[in-house]
Amino acid sequence: MKALRQQVERVVRPVRASQRTKGRMREDLLEHLQLLYGKELARSGDPVRALAEATRQLGEPQSLTRDLQSSVSRIERWAMTPLVGTQWGRRRTDETVGTWIFRTVTAGSLASGAALALMTFIIAALRVRVNRMTPVWPFLLANPILMWVTLVSIFWCCELIRRQLEAETTAGKRFSRAVRITGLAIAAIAVAELAPILVIGMIWLTSPLPFVTTQEAAVVCLVWAGIMLVILPIQAHDWILRMRRYERWESLEWGDLAE
Numbered sequence: 001m002k003a004l005r006q007q008v009e010r011v012v013r014p015v016r017a018s019q020r021t022k023g024r025m026r027e028d029l030l031e032h033l034q035l036l037y038g039k040e041l042a043r044s045g046d047p048v049r050a051l052a053e054a055t056r057q058l059g060e061p062q063s064l065t066r067d068l069q070s071s072v073s074r075i076e077r078w079a080m081t082p083l084v085g086t087q088w089g090r091r092r093t094d095e096t097v098g099t100w101i102f103r104t105v106t107a108g109s110l111a112s113g114a115a116l117a118l119m120t121f122i123i124a125a126l127r128v129r130v131n132r133m134t135p136v137w138p139f140l141l142a143n144p145i146l147m148w149v150t151l152v153s154i155f156w157c158c159e160l161i162r163r164q165l166e167a168e169t170t171a172g173k174r175f176s177r178a179v180r181i182t183g184l185a186i187a188a189i190a191v192a193e194l195a196p197i198l199v200i201g202m203i204w205l206t207s208p209l210p211f212v213t214t215q216e217a218a219v220v221c222l223v224w225a226g227i228m229l230v231i232l233p234i235q236a237h238d239w240i241l242r243m244r245r246y247e248r249w250e251s252l253e254w255g256d257l258a259e
Contacts, residue, residue: 001034001037002252003051004030004033004034004037004051004054005026005030005248005249005252006252006253007033007055007058007061008026008029008030008033009026009249009250009252010061011029011061011064011065011068012025012026012029012065012068012249013249013250014065014069015065015068015069015072016069016072016077016080016081016082017068017069017072017076017077017080018076018079018080019245021072021076023245025068026249029058029064032058033054033055033058036053036054036057036058037050037051037054039054040053040054040057088107089104089107089108090250091246091250091251093251093253094251097159097243098156101152101155101156101159102152105148105151105152105155106148108147108151109144109145109147109148109151110144112143112144112147113140113141113143113144113147114144116140116143117140120140139199142198143199146194146195146198146199147195149191149195150191150192150194150195153187153188153191154188154191154192154232154235155239157184157185157187157188157191157236158188158235158236158239158240159239159243160184161181161184161185161236161240162236162239162240162243164177164180164181164184165181165240185232185236188228188232189225189228189229189232192224192228192232193221193224193225193228196220196221196224197221200220200221
């Protein structure tokens with residue numbers, strides 16, 4: 001029932017804790033509130049009155065929030081201190097997945113590219129080598145573009161994998177779904193592999209004396225492939241959990257306590 005989850009989210013959302021802790025809080029409070037609602041509904045037969053009475057018995061939201069916050073350890077509370085700008089990166093209510101990905105990845109790629117360029121310029125200035133940075137600029141300009149393409153592609157592959165996993169399918173179509181999921185995973189790995197290959201190529205072409213040999217470049221790509229084989233399943237799993245959390249809890253608004 002949406003109205004019950006909205007009441008729970010009103011209590012839990014302000015708590016400063018890890019997502020795992022807040023998820024446990026949500027489920028416990030929802031279970032307790034459902035019990036209260038069920039008893040009141042059986043007694044009065046009026047859903048609106050039952051919701052109001054169950055909410056009253058649950059307690060004042062601000063007081064419950066303080067109680068839950070006090071149960072969180074200081075270390076966890078400190079670790080979950082919100083940083084400047086992190087709220088901007090959260091998915092907004094009713095924002096499509098595509099818009100959210102493009103918005104956050106674009107901002108992140110530009111910020112990372114600017115930070116890398118600034119760091120490179122400072123190092124060159126300290127070593128009095130600013131006049132030798134000409135071969136480096138193509139790499140610095142291409143880096144945020146490569147990062148943008150890579151992250152957008154990987155996140156979209158994760159989203160498509162999530163949709164495949166959550167879509168209802170018959171026993172006869174499970175094999176085709178497994179093939180599609182495998183193809184999406186391979187596509188994500190291929191895109192992730194493209195980034196180091198292009199970076200190595202730019203270093204090779206722009207440097208008077210190549211920084212890496214062909215053998216070294218091959219080793220880097222193989223190592224990167226192994227790393228991505230480990231990272232991508234973790235990323236896909238985290239993406240699925242994040243989307244479920246948004247759809248079930250974080251997208252809820254408190255003003256419209258609808259059924």
